[in-house]
Amino acid sequence: MTNVLKVMDKLSDYYNSSRKTTLNRMREDPDPFKILIGCLVSINIKDIVCEEILDELFSRVNCFQDVIDIDILELENILYKARYRKVKAKILKSVSEEILNKFNSKVPDNESDLLSIKGIGPKTCNVVLNFAYGKDKIPVDSNTIRIVNRIGWINSDKYYEVERFLVDNLRGEKLRDANAIFMLHGRNTCVSVSPFCSNCPVKDECKRVGVERSR
C-alpha cells in the first residue's frame, strides 16, 4: 500500500485542478446549504448540466425555507435537464423540511444526524461532511471502487471498506481532493470497459487487477 500517495500525486498533477466538479469548486467558499442541495441535484447527471441547473436554482433559492416555499412545478422546471426531476424536486423539499424542523435550518455536521434524514445516503453525507465541514471523509462512488481495486490497493466492492482504506491512507487536502480525482480518472482514462491503460499516468504503479481488455 506504499504507493497510495505517489499515485494520488501523479493523478492530481495529470488532472488539472481547474477541471474540478461544480461541487468541488464549492469547497472554496463552503455553504452547507448549497453543498447539500447541490449534491442532491448532481446525482446521476453530467457536471456541466449540474452547473447550469445550480446557477438557475441558487438564483431563486437561498435557504431551506425558500426551497419549501417555491412552487413544486417551478422547481421541476428548474430541474428539467436533470434525470428523475420529479423525484429530485420532492426530495429537495422533504430534506429541506426535515432540516428546518429537526435541525433549525442548520445542516448537521455529523454522520448520524445526516443519515437520519430521509433522502440522504452515505455518499451525500460524506460530500457534506467533507466539502462543507472539512472533515476527513470521502464520498465513494463506482469510479472510486473500480479504480482502487484495479490498482490493487484493496479487494472489496464494499463502500465502507473502500472509504476506510482511503481515510487510513490519505489525509487533509489529499483526502478532500481524492473524490474529484477518481471521478476524472474514472470518466477519462480508467473507464469501466476497456480502460486506456497505455495513456494512464499511473500505469507503472497499477496492477490492473481484473482488467482483461484495455486500450
Ligand code: SF4
Ligand atoms: S493502468 Fe489501466 S487499470 Fe490501472 S489505473 Fe490506469 S487505466 Fe486504470
